[in-house]
Amino acid sequence: MNVMAKAEKKISSAFIYFFGSFGGILFGYDIGVMTGALPFLQADWHLENAASLVGWITSAVMFGAIFGGALAGQLSDKFGRRKMILMSAIVFMVFSVLSGVSPDMGEASAYYLIIVRMLLGLAVGAASALVPAYMSEMAPAKARGRLSGLNQTMIVSGMLLSYVVDFLLKDLPGEWAWRLMLGLAAVPALILFLGVLRLPESPRFLLRKGDEAQARKVLSYIRKNPAEIDQELASIKETAKEERQANQKTSWSTLFSGKYRYLVIAGVGVAAFQQFQGANAIFYYIPLIVQKATGQAASSNLMWPIVQGVILVVGSLVYMWIADKFNRRTLLMVGGAVMGLSFILPAVINWMMPNMNPMTIVVFLCIYVAFYSFTWAPLTWVLVGEIFPLAIRGRASGLASSFNWIGSWLVGLIFPIMTASMPQEAVFAIFGIICILGVIFVKTCVPETRGHTLEEIEEQGTNRGRVKASNPEN
Template identity: 75%
Template sequence: MNEEKISSRFIYFFGAFGGILFGYDIGVMTGALPFLEKDWNLYNSAGIVGWITSAVMFGAIFGGALAGQLADRLGRRKMILISAIIFAVFSVLSAIAPNNGSYYLIIMRIFLGLAVGAASALVPAYISELAPAAIRGRLSGLNQTMIVSGMLISYIVDYILKGLPNQIAWRLMLGFACIPAIILYLGVIKLPESPRYLIKDGRPDEAQKVMSYVRSSEGEINNEINQIKETAHKEQEAQKTSWSALFSGKYRYLVIAGVGVAAFQQFQGANAIFYYIPLIVQKATGQAATSTLMWPIIQGVILVIGSLVFMWIAENFNRRTLLMFAGTI
């Protein structure tokens, strides 16, 4: 770990920067898909188009599931670095797919999804383990802002590249995803490890030093270190607990609520707009999908503004009330 003090803003910014990767990859297919369809003549291959689009989310299922277990063994910081490397490598491999190599591209994007899933699981955990309780709502909003900002960046890149030949445009759109991955890697190299992981790994002195970057007083640092030690001790004692414990009376409603919110976020249909808005506009207006790439940018701007408004709302209203209200809309 570096001896010089690391700014808390730097830690929070790059701690949340993984959201840019997640958002870019969600958004980039919006613009790339119309060019890919033209280049590989996929107009009558809805199944292939669907798999190419959703392959990242399929890989993300496994990436998210594995990330937590590996992060407990290797550390949050190291796993984020590994995710950035995987993301950069498979972004480039996706961009150099052989002509009409649909199955190759699907496989590359599944591997890319491993990094996306890992980043989406690790970033909130890393931030929550570093952030003071008073600003955790704001920082969870920062992660969401990073995700939608990544989507907006991908929409802008798609729009800038739309004048290129079909066979080049979609490849550059996918390949440019390696740039935020490289930025994330360079930023995270300077980040400290999570104090929670350091304590579980038997390095309390390093954990205390990391806490000094993001806490203002010695008393606050010592109090939180003691809380982390106590929690780690309880977790160690409970290691033999079975999966069935998650569905016991004590935890059942928390699990149902947490999984339910995540599931219904996917089922409510917004992803269809995120991925296919140029094709939807093409069907509705008759315009070529490759010429309707301003629509995703408008969508991206609305998403970013909405996430910034959420950051203010999350700081001023009860979280439970917000969840109940949002669930009724």
């Protein structure tokens, strides 16, 4: 027992934060890998004129993630964040390999790959829900924005990694290229599994299960000041005590009770808007977007995803620098406004100047990606991790993740269908309007969380719920 305790004490806070957020690599790799694999898969399976089937193959992971996020959220409240992250890594490894060895059976091959990628999506959705919750529960309030932002850095690093892998494999025979692109996703999943084996459980989950001694030990790894540990433990215990006194049993209806409704709508709404704003249309289909704009073959445009990936990584680092210097709401509203204009202006310019250079839309997409990368991309997951009260955090984080993936799935599914029936500029203008609606939502429905402890944020929501209950006309 003493040997185990000594081994545990060697766990550094840097190791905890790194592997606590490493699940984002899996998330990001699978978002990005199909960008490069799709042109080769289309040619190998003769799917060039099958827009619906291409949309389903691309979006199948997101469809599975809808259910993976909700399921993992509930199970993590019962078994813990750490165990569920380990399970996600195993599922990810298995179905990544099965994607890469898809049998060539004609049209049936496409349906096999769709089903396998849906099951892979269970792990991707679980990671998207579990990692922000784990990181927010480990990080101190004053650094929670920056440390939770590690999740976004991992996501975009995973995307960039997949773009580079796609580019390096593009000269292989078509069948081998896409198979290796998809199958190599098992490598970061294995690294995640080995790293998380040494991670401790979240102190808030441990306290919720009554293990105060272990919760204190975990906090000692990541808090330097003993007084800070005592204060945080007391704050968490007080919240847990109030929940026990109320004999509260959480259910889906609990999420929308007067006490929690305000915070749940805010968190789930931000998660949904992040995807319905259309970012993943760029990330999944940028080679096809450039092909439609310039006439060049999509398989020869695999440098553009790398450009987008570099912008995303740089933006995530910018976010970590400014995360705790600006209010969350301010960054979301400024970012959303610029993103909306970046989508709307190409349609306006094309209407005024029909002979517009076709690459103009790609330039505006780069501006969109730049602002998305340090505002909505990281802040969505920071908010999802910190806005929900302890009693409902697992379930509510899962719900937010599911709505996020519903948006991602729909965008991935319908974008090729929309661009087959209308100009690209018009499609992106629709997404631009949704960006502006997201700005309005943040201004009217989302509380400020920067610098507040998780317990203070819960109190804000409770007070707001009481005001709404006593003044229903407001």
